[in-house]
Amino acid sequence: MIATLDSNRRWRRAFLIVGGIIAAYALLAPLTSLDAAVSANVPLLADRLWFRIATYIAMFIVMATGWNIIGGITGYAAFGNVAFFGIGAYTTGMLIAKAKWPFLAALPFAPVVAALFAALVGLPLLRLRGHYFAVASLGVGVAVGELVQNIDYGGQPLFGGASGLFLPIDSIANRGLFFFYLMVAAAAISIAVTWWVLRSRFGYGLIAIRENEEAAAVLGVNTTAYKVAAFALAAALTGLAGGIFSQWNVFINQDNAFPIEYNVQMILMALLGGTGTVFGPAAGAILLQLLIQFLGGTLPISFDLPFVSETARPIVAQIILGLLLVGVVIFVPRGVIDFFGGRSRLSLSYLRRSLRETSL
Amino acid sequence: MNESSSPHRPLQADLPLAGEVKPQLELLGVTKRFGGVAAVDGVNLRVGKGEILGIIGPNGAGKTTLLNCISGVFRLDGGDIRWEGASIAGMAPHRVARLGIGRTFQIVRPFGSMTARENAAIGALFGSSDARKGPKEAFEIADQVLELVGLKAKAGRPVAALTIPDRKRLEVARAVATRPHLLLLDEVMAGLNNVEIDEALDMVRTVHATGVTVLLIEHVMRVIVGICDRAIVLESGRVLAEGEPEVVLRDERVIQAYLGERYAKRLRASGDEDGTN
Structure with a gap:
């Protein structure tokens, strides 16, 4: 029990550090677009x-x-x-x-x-x-x-x-x-x-x-x-x-x-992140919005879906999104904040337990 | 309504209602219908301050409906309810609660995602009209109440980890945390074994000793006889009998209502034979 708590705390700390770095980057990157930064030859991080x-x-x-x-x-x-x-x-x-x-x-x-x-x-x-x-x-x-x-x-x-x-x-x-x-x-x-x-x-x-x-x-x-x-x-x-x-x-x-579609998206974001929590919906919004943009092909990191033509892509993206969300609702019912926040650890037994809880 | 249809038995001299004492709670011809059925049909009732009053009656007699009428969960179809002289009929449940009428539910309704302590704190936070309490003070009150009902050791547990008797205690604790003057208990002893009933009886006595009037619905006769000053019997939404528990429970109409006419006859016959009664 104590060992689990310790490893949960370590997990939480790791998440906080990584999350903090990403947040700091996201909040500071726009400053590189200021004229002063451009003239000082700081590389442009935000277009x-x-x-x-x-x-x-x-x-x-x-x-x-x-x-x-x-x-x-x-x-x-x-x-x-x-x-x-x-x-x-x-x-x-x-x-x-x-x-x-x-x-x-x-x-x-x-x-x-x-x-x-x-x-x-x-x-x-x-x-x-x-x-x-x-x-x-x-x-x-x-x-x-x-x-x-x-x-x-x-x-x-x-x-x-x-x-x-x-x-x-x-x-x-x-x-x-x-x-x-x-x-x-x-x-x-x-x-x-x-x-x-x-x-x-x-x-x-x-x-x-x-x-x-x-x-x-x-x-x-x-x-x-x-x-x-x-x-x-x-x-x-x-x-x-x-x-x-x-x-x-x-x-x-x-x-x-x-x-x-915003009606559905904001609900799914809250569910994905963890309803009733302070940071859950925000975490869900970041993850889901990135995923939507990724599947839509607007992110710099793009990908090609095998066997899928360019015109069918938005539809396939929707299907992938839907399947993922079904999986989240079944396997991570308390949202990703549950293990990001260090209360539980993402493991096979966690998923099995969630399945038991949600399939009642 | 038919004010004179359920005559009150003459009150005993030692009962709190004696003399000029005004009733704390007074029901005048209270009626509640569901479709064509009158679940509560012209009930008159007076509850004195500091009393422990038991309500008994067969299933479907309207006991819980009566409680729902008092606590504002149901709107009345007729009659009036007076609390310390002023009408509270038609008042929203939260306002009734803040006047000092606390209640429990027959089927416990805990706040599932909270701990026992948080459940009790909700009652402390919202239950009284005096100065607004912050969560901190509410938790102090919650701790006191949990100690009173014997749940102190389990205060930090989530509701899911509580046994049925403990959940019933929590139901009472939550209501007591609102600091009521009158506590309405709906079958808090149902489903408990003998030992648990004794514990629950102690709990009710403890709460009563803090100056709370108690009105309880119960099927367990031991409870009625054990702690009630007075009992009323409801049947088909009407008051069938009223008086001291021992007397009421021996009333032939009551036995008939509970156990059927044949049993009542047989009991009367056997009573006549050995000359008692």
């Missing part, structure tokens, strides 16, 4: 593609960590959180494009509007449980996207309609660097919020709701208020990511602000 991928990863860390608050900690499997991403994007987008606000003034409204919307739909939706809540929240996710595209005002599409919403191009110096660090800051905020939640009275109430809602209620937890607050908090974080995305991407429409 446009690097920024694009890294910013996307940070964006998904925000969304997966946000989802974790309602889906992982509170236990309400929200399938429509992309609505909050889109609402955040359109809130900031409208304020910039139509009201001509500066970006940083418009950004704080993204989480606020998303949270208000979540509280509004959460009051009726969170009365539903289990599958019913999942399906209803998915419906909201789809409906909001459709509404945004189709609402007209005075004969004109209010939010840009099917042709989308163009934001004025900003004059931010080192754009890639700026938006990368902004998204990383949002990711740090979402992780800090989760850390605080899990240590607070609020968080204990949410976990009690997840474990047994009736029992939580008769022990004095105001279940309705807590669930709505958790939903709004998740929405605020997701909305913040959307708000940053709108100016980063300059153009938003139904396809890029309300992508249905």
Whole structure:
């Protein structure tokens, strides 16, 4: 037993060191793109593609960590959180494009509007449980996207309609660097919020709701208020990511602000990393986003799939992704954070034990 | 509702309800229907401060439904529930809990991912309306309560590692951690063996001794006779009999409800023969 604990601790330390080096590299590499670094002949470690991928990863860390608050900690499997991403994007987008606000003034409204919307739909939706809540929240996710595209005002599409919403191009110096660090800051905020939640009275109430809602209620937890607050908090974080995305991407429409696949991806990231934990969803977001990019062929390290033509590649990539996730859900039900964090060690017996637990 | 349909037996002089003492909890014609069936049908009940009141009755008599009505889990279809004089009918469960009415569930509902200590801490964190407690104070209260119910040694264990009797203790501990004035216990002794029942009885006595009124549902007659000041018998959602436990349990209507008419007749016949009763 003691030997296992020791080796777990060693495993955890090794992971922390490797993870720390990678994180430091990822956070510092963008600096090599600054003019001063370029003129000092520092090799360029972060090009446009690097920024694009890294910013996307940070964006998904925000969304997966946000989802974790309602889906992982509170236990309400929200399938429509992309609505909050889109609402955040359109809130900031409208304020910039139509009201001509500066970006940083418009950004704080993204989480606020998303949270208000979540509280509004959460009051009726969170009365539903289990599958019913999942399906209803998915419906909201789809409906909001459709509404945004189709609402007209005075004969004109209010939010840009099917042709989308163009934001004025900003004059931010080192754009890639700026938006990368902004998204990383949002990711740090979402992780800090989760850390605080899990240590607070609020968080204990949410976990009690997840474990047994009736029992939580008769022990004095105001279940309705807590669930709505958790939903709004998740929405605020997701909305913040959307708000940053709108100016980063300059153009938003139904396809890029309300992508249905984000709904599934943020849940899978949280599951892969470990739901209900502080760092699990972030770990899952990094791993899954890298995998998606790798299979999609956008990473510098590319590969050729045998017997697969270039046109069939995205489909095969999806299949590989699906199979991998089935495997993760069955064999690593508590997420990769379980052994990255040193609580268990990845071994054959770990996988066998997980299989027994999940196949009950 | 039919206020006079279940007449109260004259109360004993030594019972806490005697004289002018206002009841802590008062049920007036409480009715709860599921479809066409009245699971609880015009129940009148008064519980005095510091009392231990037992509720017995055959399966399906409406005992748990009555508890669900009191704790706010169910909405009433008729009647009123008063807590220290004020109506609490229609109040949300968490508000009822914060008024000082704690309860357990017949089928234990622990928070599975937590330790025993964390389970009890939830009650301490949320159960009372007085100054908001932080997790630290809540854990101190949790430790005290776990000691009270005899779970101190197992405080750090996850729920999955607890035996059934221990989970029942934990169910009580969680409710006690809310620092209730009235504790509603739903068959905490069911499924326990004799030794475990004795331990559980001690636990209830200990909690009661801290000044908590206890209303308990039980099938184990030994428990009713052993600790209850008073017992009421429910049948088909109505109060069938009420009074001192020994008296109530010998009531012919009660025996009939539990064991059937034939058995009641036979018992009466044998009672007449040897001249007792």
